[in-house]
Amino acid sequence: MHPTFLTIRNIHSEIRMKATSHAWACIMYIPTPEYIMNHDFSGVLEVHLWHRCMDMVLQNLKVTAQVGEFMTDPMGCWCYAFTPLATHISDLPEQLMIACVSKNVSPITLAAPAQFDDGIVHPPQDGQSTINELITLGKIVDPWKVQEFLEWAKQQSLSGVHLLYWCDWWFSDPAIFLVPKLLHTCHKFFFNHILKWCKEVVGANELDARFHSQHKCVGMHHFTDGISHVNQMTGREHCNIQQRLVPTIVGVTTPGFVCALHALVDFIYKSQAPTFTDSSIGSMVASLNEFHAHKHFILEAEARTGASSPMGHFQIPKLELFNSFACSICKSGAVIQHSADASEWLLIMHCKTPFTWTSHQRSTFTQQVVTLVNHEDTMQ
Incomplete structure (x- = not known):
């Protein structure tokens, strides 16, 4: 079962980022059934189910976003409030x-796979355009003929799901509410790519020896056995x-290889600032542009490799x-407030x-979880 958590954007980010502040509420557990059929077909059904569950649970918030509702604030004063969808914190697959797009395109922009490494900020993946494409496609093929609809949807770089939970939520646009998630977008990128490039060029043994020879520092993790053997790290170790x-x-x-990596690490570091100004956003973008200007040195060093041979692209x-960070910061605030620390x-x-409180029996697990949730709601 997949839990979904909800918070209020009005809460200060420093409070909201702390899990112990109880600023988040678990609003539902989405079931994850197993389908005995083709993998692509079962994947579409899973996404259908996910959107349907989200639509059912968030229905009242959609109505409130449209017509408003009287609510009390912490001081006990009545306020006429609206509930637009501010952000949806998720990793790339989510x-x-x-966004209801296929795996080979960007969920935020209209960039094609061949344009992922051009360093250009492409037009946003407008939510209304996606809805219009689904409506047009639905006039050609019945959306509930899932297999046929999926084949047509793939031609339009769509996922094959036509009932999106956010489609009737006023002012909701995936290009705005899908914000970067530092853990998966930055730190995982560093571990899966940047660190791998260094291992290819420097060599795993040499890199381990250099990390091992560094002086110990209070508050910093000392990698006594090196870093090449580590398959999974915490966010602190990534940093x-x-x-x-x-x-x-x-x-x-x-020097060119070092300059390219230096620029990319600088970009990741600057993107974690708690506050931003026009100059700090410009500095962050300049670091990313510097990487694109020097990234050919990484290819020349044959650091980016595939299964059997070096790759000639990024x-x-x-x-x-990364190209959407500046726009996201301007529209939704600092990226650091969307950290995965609280959600984890x-x-x-x-x-x-x-x-651990259940009997660990698959047949009764769902009912036991529902009972636990009911008990928590009663105590609150």
Whole structure:
């Protein structure tokens, strides 16, 4: 079962980012059934179910976003409030599912796969345009003939789901409410790509030796056994490696390679600022542009490799998302407030810990979870 958490954007970000502040509420557990059929077909049904569950639970918020509702604030005063969808924090696969686009395109912009590495800010993936395409497609093929509709949808780079939970939510646009998630967009990108490039050029043993020889520092993780063998890291370890990687590889790689990585690490660092000004956003964008100006040195070093040979491009979906950071910050605020720290802690509190309270029997698990949720609602 997949939990969904809800909070209010009016709460200050410093409070909202702390899981112990109880600023988030678990509003539902979305079931994750298993389908005995073709993988693509079952994937579409899963997305259909997800959107349907979201639509049912969030229906009242949609109505309130349209007509408003009287609510009391913390001071006990009555306010006429509206509930637009401000942000939906999710990783890249979830963003593709929400935007109802196929896996080979961007959920935020109209960039094609071949344009993922051009460093250009492409026009946004307008939500209304997606809805119009689905309506037009629905006039050609019955959307409930799922297999036929899916084949036609793929030709339009759509996922094949036509009932989107946000389509009737006023002022909702995936290009705006789908915000970057630092853990998956930046830190995972660093681990899966930047660190891998360094291992290819410097060598795993040499990189481990250089990290091992560094002086220990209070508050910093010291990688006694190196970093090449680590398959999974915490966010803190990601940050510690990012802070040390560039000076660690100096002298063993070309200056152009170091400059490209330095610019990209700078971009990731600057994107985590708690507040932004026009100049700080410009500095962040300048770092990304500097990377694109020097990225050919990475290809020349044959650092970007595929399954059997070096790759000659940077067509990485998450790299394309970096181009949207500046626009997202201007519209939705600092990226750091959408950190996954709170959500990861909430997953432990609402999934892993409650699971230990059940009998661990698959046949009765759903009913036991419902009972637990009812008890929590009663106590609140």
